[in-house]
Amino acid sequence: MSYYYRAYGLSIVSDFLLPPLPAGPPATVTDLTIRRGQLPARPSFVGSKAYRAGINAQFAQTEQGDLWLDWPPLISFMALNGNELIVDTTQTDDQVISLFTLSEALGLILFQKGYFLLHGSAVRIGNEGVVFLGEPGAGKSTTVAAFAGKGSRVISDDMVCIRLSMTGDHQLIPAFSQLKIWESSVIGLQLQQESMTPVREGMDKYSWHESIAFEEKAVPLKQIFVLLPPNEPGRVDSPLPSSQVPVELLHHFPLPDALLTGKGLKDYFEKSVALARTTPLFRMSRPADFAALHTFVDQLNAIG
Structure with a gap:
């Protein structure tokens, strides 16, 4: 099942419920797809200043410009080309998934799109x-x-x-x-x-x-x-x-x-x-x- 949202001026289609975003009808054009997926072999990570729920995120980027953010062992993200966010998690709590997605993870997409x-x-x-x-x-x-x-x-x-x-x-x-x-x-x-x-x-x-x-x-x-x-x-x-x-x-x-x-x-x-x-x-x-x-x-x- 897909859910449709709007945030930061983006039309979003997501595999996850993302409270507190209000769900809406499908948009004619999708700016960002948030989907569940198993991420490939991880590159070398470095520490970051991002904390959520008391967990310090690890960060990595590839030569192709893919950006990774990992809150082990809870949830991992990979941002691709400013239009796709892959979420790797066994979490089923919508509130928890939303907490991590609608923060620095979404920020990676905005960064790839060139926003300040x-x-x-x-x-x-x-x-x-x-x-x-x-x-x-x-x-x-x-x-x-x-x-x-x-x-x-x-x-x-x-x-x-x-x-x-x-x-x-x-x-x-x-x-x-x-x-x-x-x-x-x-x-x-x-x-x-x-x-x-x-x-x-x-x-x-x-x-x-x-x-x-x-x-x-x-x-x-x-x-x-x-x-x-x-x-x-x-x-x-x-x-x-x-x-x-x-x-x-x-x-x-x-x-x-x-x-x-x-x-x-x-x-x-x-x-x-x-x-x-x-x-x-x-x-x-x-x-x-x-x-x-x-x-x-x-x-x-x-x-x-």
């Missing part, structure tokens, strides 16, 4: 998109949840996908309707916990996807914020000089660093330079308490 990727979250403010980057625990999802609580449309959570333009009219490609936030943030932001479901990655983390306002069309990219440790009352620094932006963005690449060698590194750096020419990047310290964060969101909404 960042580990972060994005939200629409007015008619434009704003990206929030930061180290794990910096509050990317919490900040976006604060905007969503005020009615702003979420564009993506965890991985940001950017379609670059030669004219500088870069666009954020919507991911899918889900925002994963800690229970403390749900309570602090006074969100409706009953409209969320627990995340398999942790008992104190929730998935907000059914009642969230989600953007379904590409949104012009306005600016990027790198979140710093929170303080009172919160501040936004002056834009980073454009010459420093490419180095900053390298720190927020969401996929295995082994992809950024040789031609891959050259390509990513050139795209970073193109992005820096037209998109300001700010360092932002969000407020330390939730009440002040609501006020801070109102201020940024007013600017937008």
Whole structure:
């Protein structure tokens, strides 16, 4: 049985149920096929920074450009030509398969398609998109949840996908309707916990996807914020000089660093330079308490 979905602007046909993606009718053209299969003999793997369910992923790539991601012994992926993702697993739990598929594994396909990727979250403010980057625990999802609580449309959570333009009219490609936030943030932001479901990655983390306002069309990219440790009352620094932006963005690449060698590194750096020419990047310290964060969101909404 096949299931049909849409995420990151791609028409997807899958052998697996992929919650929380809403199933739809078959598309005229399929951009990505996700199928079950037994992978061939494995190449040499290297470690990566990707963790899911407490398991560290191993990464490999072949001379033909095939990309492998392996979470032993649970599940393995191979991305082919930007249009096929082979899944090798004995897992039967749809939630578990979806957790691993709709993360770095799908990111491999987006990378092969030439999109510019960042580990972060994005939200629409007015008619434009704003990206929030930061180290794990910096509050990317919490900040976006604060905007969503005020009615702003979420564009993506965890991985940001950017379609670059030669004219500088870069666009954020919507991911899918889900925002994963800690229970403390749900309570602090006074969100409706009953409209969320627990995340398999942790008992104190929730998935907000059914009642969230989600953007379904590409949104012009306005600016990027790198979140710093929170303080009172919160501040936004002056834009980073454009010459420093490419180095900053390298720190927020969401996929295995082994992809950024040789031609891959050259390509990513050139795209970073193109992005820096037209998109300001700010360092932002969000407020330390939730009440002040609501006020801070109102201020940024007013600017937008």
